[in-house]
Amino acid sequence: MARNRLNGEPPRTQQGDASARKGFWERMGPGLIISASFIGPGTITTATVTGSSYGYALAWAIAFSIVATIILQEMSARLGIATGQGLGEALRTTFQHPVPRIGMIVLIVAAIGIGGASYAGGDTTGTALGLSGLTGLPPKLLVVVVGLIIFGLLITGSYKVLERALVVMVAVLAAVFFLTMIVVKPDIAAILRGTFTPSIPDGALLTTIALIGTTVVPYNLFLHANLAQEKWGGLPKDRAIRDAKADTIVSIAIGGVITLAIMITAAAAMWTKGVTAESGADMAAQLEPLLGDAAPYVFALGLFAAGMTSAVAGPLGAAYAICGVMGWGSDLKSLRFRAVWIAVMGIGMVIALTGVNPIQIIILAQAANGLLLPIVAGFLLVVMSRSSVLGKYKNGPIATILGVLIFLVVTGLAVYQFADILGMLPE
Numbered sequence: 001m002a003r004n005r006l007n008g009e010p011p012r013t014q015q016g017d018a019s020a021r022k023g024f025w026e027r028m029g030p031g032l033i034i035s036a037s038f039i040g041p042g043t044i045t046t047a048t049v050t051g052s053s054y055g056y057a058l059a060w061a062i063a064f065s066i067v068a069t070i071i072l073q074e075m076s077a078r079l080g081i082a083t084g085q086g087l088g089e090a091l092r093t094t095f096q097h098p099v100p101r102i103g104m105i106v107l108i109v110a111a112i113g114i115g116g117a118s119y120a121g122g123d124t125t126g127t128a129l130g131l132s133g134l135t136g137l138p139p140k141l142l143v144v145v146v147g148l149i150i151f152g153l154l155i156t157g158s159y160k161v162l163e164r165a166l167v168v169m170v171a172v173l174a175a176v177f178f179l180t181m182i183v184v185k186p187d188i189a190a191i192l193r194g195t196f197t198p199s200i201p202d203g204a205l206l207t208t209i210a211l212i213g214t215t216v217v218p219y220n221l222f223l224h225a226n227l228a229q230e231k232w233g234g235l236p237k238d239r240a241i242r243d244a245k246a247d248t249i250v251s252i253a254i255g256g257v258i259t260l261a262i263m264i265t266a267a268a269a270m271w272t273k274g275v276t277a278e279s280g281a282d283m284a285a286q287l288e289p290l291l292g293d294a295a296p297y298v299f300a301l302g303l304f305a306a307g308m309t310s311a312v313a314g315p316l317g318a319a320y321a322i323c324g325v326m327g328w329g330s331d332l333k334s335l336r337f338r339a340v341w342i343a344v345m346g347i348g349m350v351i352a353l354t355g356v357n358p359i360q361i362i363i364l365a366q367a368a369n370g371l372l373l374p375i376v377a378g379f380l381l382v383v384m385s386r387s388s389v390l391g392k393y394k395n396g397p398i399a400t401i402l403g404v405l406i407f408l409v410v411t412g413l414a415v416y417q418f419a420d421i422l423g424m425l426p427e
Contacts, residue, residue, distance in 0.1 A: 030227035030244070031251025033313070034073060034220050036167045039174075039255050040310025041126020041303055042119070042214045045277075047259050048286065050211055051266025052277040054201050056187065059194035061208050062263060065215035066256030068406045070249055072216065072377060073224050075384050075395065075403065077244040080225030081232055082393035087225045088324015090383045107375055108325045113344065115372045116219055116318030120348025123314055124150075127307025128352065133284070133300030140353055147349045150311050154341055170309060173302030174258040180290040181261050184268035191264060209371070209413050215259060216410070218376040219317030224248075226320050226330060241393065314348075315341035371418065374411040381407060 050058050079090055091108065095101040128142035135142075200208050232240035269286040270277065277283045284299035291298050319341040320330055328336045381403045384395040395403065 029231045029247060030077065030224055031073070031247040031249075032167060033227060034224055034248075035251045035255030036170055036309045037220055037223070037313035037317070038069075038215050038217050038310070039170050039258055039306055040123050040214075041129070041307045042122050042210075042310070043259050044173075044262060044303060044306055045122075045126065045283065046207070046210045046214045047262035048266040048270075048277045048283045050207055051263040051268075052270035052275060052282070052286075053207065054204050055267045055271040056190040056194035056264065057199060057201050058204065058208055058211055059191055059260065059263065060196065060198040061211045062215070062256060062260045063195050064198075064409070065212050065259070066253060068212070068410070069216045069256065070252045071399070071402050071406060072221060072380060073252060074245055074248045075380055075399065076221045076224040077228035077248055078241050078393055079380075079384065079390065080227070080229035081237060081240045081244060082390050084229055084233070085225070086229075086320055086324045086330055087222045087380060087383070088321045089327075089330075090225075090324075090389060091379055092325050092327055094383050094386060094389060104379065105325050108379070109322050112219055112222070112318050112321040112372075112376075116314055116321075116344045117347035117351065119217070119219070119314045120311060120345050121351030122348075123307050123311035124345075124348055124352040125307075127304055127311055130300045130302070130304030130307055133296055134304065143349060143352045146307070146311065147345065150308070150315070150345060151342070153312055154315065154345075155338065167309065169302065169305030170258075173298075173305065174254075174261065176287060176290065176298060176302070177258065177261045177265050180287050181265045181268070183289045184265060184286075186264045186268040190267075205413075205416065212410065212413065213371075213373065215256060216373055216377075217317075218372050219314060219321055221376055221380055222321035222324065223313060223317035237393070311345075311348075315345045318344045371414045374407060374414050377403070377407050377410060 047062075076087055079085070079087060083090055085093070088108065091104055092101070095104050124143055124146050125139070127146045128139045131137065131142045131146065132139045228240075228244050232243055235243070266277065266283075266286050269289060270282075275282070275285070284296040287295035287299055319337050322340045323330055323334075323337050326336075328334070331337055381395070381400070383389060384403070385400065387394050
């Protein structure tokens with residue numbers, strides 16, 4: 001008997017009827033998991049550093065990220081439902097000639113492997129910072145503890161239970177930021193200018209790419225396709241794709257607005273006073289207008305919750321991507337699947353234990369994602385244009401145009417940053 005790959009349960013023939021009777025929020029699922037994944041320490045740290053350093057000027061980057069993530073994640077979910085394949089598997093069947101196939105495999109394995117490991121390092125570091133703020137224990141010791149917890153969750157598959165609790169905890173943190181944002185009375189006119197008049201302040205290029213990279217996460221495109229087919233696989237495809245689109249739009253919008261609220265709070269509470277975020281204590285200070293002396297503890301708890309959610313999803317998404325393009329299957333309990341996420345998580349822990357400034361690790365992880373995003377987005381657009389793969393569910397003209405525009409923007413930012421790294425830009 002065929003079994004559900006994520007939870008090991010036999011498929012139910014009545015799944016479509018049962019799902020049809022559920023209310024809107026009961027049908028939500030994969031999109032919320034994706035949002036919980038990118039609302040991690042990287043989002044909190046990057047948005048806080050952005051607000052405290054540049055005020056409201058980069059609000060447009062968050063708005064762009066929200067739209068770009070919705071468009072790309074909807075494609076990924078539609079791919080999973082329409083084909084019953086993950087993005088990695090679809091890429092493998094798309095590139096038939098050995099040369100482009102090998103090139104694609106090398107790029108995906110390198111991109112997702114490096115990006116996933118960087119992300120894992122940032123998420124593990126952020127989680128350890130949260131625990132350190134609550135317990136007073138050394139962050140490096142807590143990196144090892146967090147790593148062992150994540151290992152235990154992934155090796156047993158019981159992460160799904162914890163995931164629901166962590167989503168609630170992140171939602172609580174979001175509520176705190178929303179309330180604090182209101183209390184600090186941000187400059188609405190400045191927010192609107194920052195949202196609708198794009199600009200990159202001097203020295204803010206890396207932060208801009210990091211801000212986009214913290215929301216439009218390459219491995220989430222692989223993760224979403226697998227989650228969508230498991231969630232809606234028993235429904236008629238047209239109905240399943242409609243549900244998936246609604247789930248994606250609502251969930252990603254919620255996550256993006258949380259990011260915006262964090263940035264706005266930091267701008268109003270710190271930037272206007274000339275304070276920058278260089279430590280966890282600095283970041284917690286933005287909550288003091290609402291929480292007073294309890295701010296560091298609430299911030300630490302939220303950072304821990306956000307870090308755990310992302311730290312679990314990161315290695316899982318990387319394993320789906322790499323195993324898919326290699327043709328190894330996506331069984332959570334297979335030796336190869338486990339070997340991939342263990343390797344990604346292990347490298348991430350090494351990064352977290354290097355002694356580098358933890359905030360810099362998190363920011364650089366987001367920037368790495370910004371550099372790797374064009375590769376994954378480009379491959380996704382190639383797959384989504386193929387009638388032989390998706391039939392009537394392939395991208396239409398509007399989706400293609402929007403996808404290409406997003407690809408050009410993220411590619412331009414990545415090329416600009418790469419040139420800056422190589423010192424090719426004029427002073």
